[in-house]
Amino acid sequence: MQGLARGIVVLGVMLAGVQAAHAQPIKSPQDQACRDEARARVFSTPDPQGVGPYVIGRQIYMACMQRASHRASVPHRRAAKRVKRAKRAKHR
Numbered sequence: 001m002q003g004l005a006r007g008i009v010v011l012g013v014m015l016a017g018v019q020a021a022h023a024q025p026i027k028s029p030q031d032q033a034c035r036d037e038a039r040a041r042v043f044s045t046p047d048p049q050g051v052g053p054y055v056i057g058r059q060i061y062m063a064c065m066q067r068a069s070h071r072a073s074v075p076h077r078r079a080a081k082r083v084k085r086a087k088r089a090k091h092r
Contacts, residue, residue, distance in 0.1 A: 030072075034064035 026032050038061040042053050045060065 030068040034061050034068065037064050
């Protein structure tokens with residue numbers, strides 16, 4: 001009985017170590033938002049290929065990070081128009 005209890009404890013410690021190895025530190029607010037989105041959508045997203053929840057969560061996360069980086073790289077046109085209008089007003 002004691003050997004079984006010890007085996008269960010060792011297995012629990014090993015699983016906790018594996019879980020900690022997969023959890024990377026959060027690097028940015030976008031990273032946290034995308035992790036939350038993936039966590040919220042992973043079980044409601046269809047899995048027709050049968051790849052499993054880990055792969056689906058990774059796909060959701062990567063798509064979210066790609067959207068976030070695209071939004072950050074596209075300049076806001078509205079702000080540019082305001083600058084142009086301000087420059088025109090100075091020259092008049």
